Amino acid sequence: MDSSEVLKEGFLVKKGHVRHNWRTRWFVLTKKQLSYFRKRQESVAAGVIPLCGATLTCPSPDSTKKPWLLQIKTHDRKEFMIQAPDERCRTEWSTPIEECIRRLDPTKIGTVESLSRTLTETSLNTLEMQRYAVSTVIKLEHATKLVFACGCCTHTRLYKITSTTNSSTILPYLCKPH
Numbered sequence: 001m002d003s004s005e006v007l008k009e010g011f012l013v014k015k016g017h018v019r020h021n022w023r024t025r026w027f028v029l030t031k032k033q034l035s036y037f038r039k040r041q042e043s044v045a046a047g048v049i050p051l052c053g054a055t056l057t058c059p060s061p062d063s064t065k066k067p068w069l070l071q072i073k074t075h076d077r078k079e080f081m082i083q084a085p086d087e088r089c090r091t092e093w094s095t096p097i098e099e100c101i102r103r104l105d106p107t108k109i110g111t112v113e114s115l116s117r118t119l120t121e122t123s124l125n126t127l128e129m130q131r132y133a134v135s136t137v138i139k140l141e142h143a144t145k146l147v148f149a150c151g152c153c154t155h156t157r158l159y160k161i162t163s164t165t166n167s168s169t170i171l172p173y174l175c176k177p178h
Helices: 087-104 112-121
Strands: 008-015 022-029 033-037 047-050 055-057 069-073 079-083 132-139 144-149 156-163 168-175
Touching (some): 069 087
Antiparallel strands (some): 008 022, 022 033, 055 069, 069 079, 132 144, 144 156, 156 168
16 A cells, blocks of 8 residues: 555554454555554555445444444445544544545435436437446436446446435445445
8 A cells, every 4th residue: 555645544443343342453544445454564454444435424422332433334335333532533534534435426426407407418428427427327117227437446336316306316226346
């Protein structure tokens, strides 16, 4: 890992996926992922949390047995529970993680109305929305599905456009694991 890519690094406590025990790990945040190591000196990560398509929540300290949690769910619904030692440290981690997730999120391209207008006004062969190129549009009875090239990798993502009376959103419909 190139040290020039590192946005933040430090010790946090992570809940294990197998035994569900809590272990201190060295975390390194880059633009596309949060890696963790058993020891600071290790060069090979024990695990990697991809941030493209991920969500971050910070539960209230009163609502959990462990205070100052960061809960990250990846695009393939794998959940990571990470604990900071205090509120200040949690904020110092959550802010840059949220910024990375926001920059990598292909659903942040606008409302369904603006997307629908663009689709009807522009040839699909030349349509580009920010960094995400629409490659296929499939009409169904009550929805339209769009296939996007993921902005942070080479994998394809399929999105379903849904519309409600109060708001319109583009929802992840199917995402192949990275």
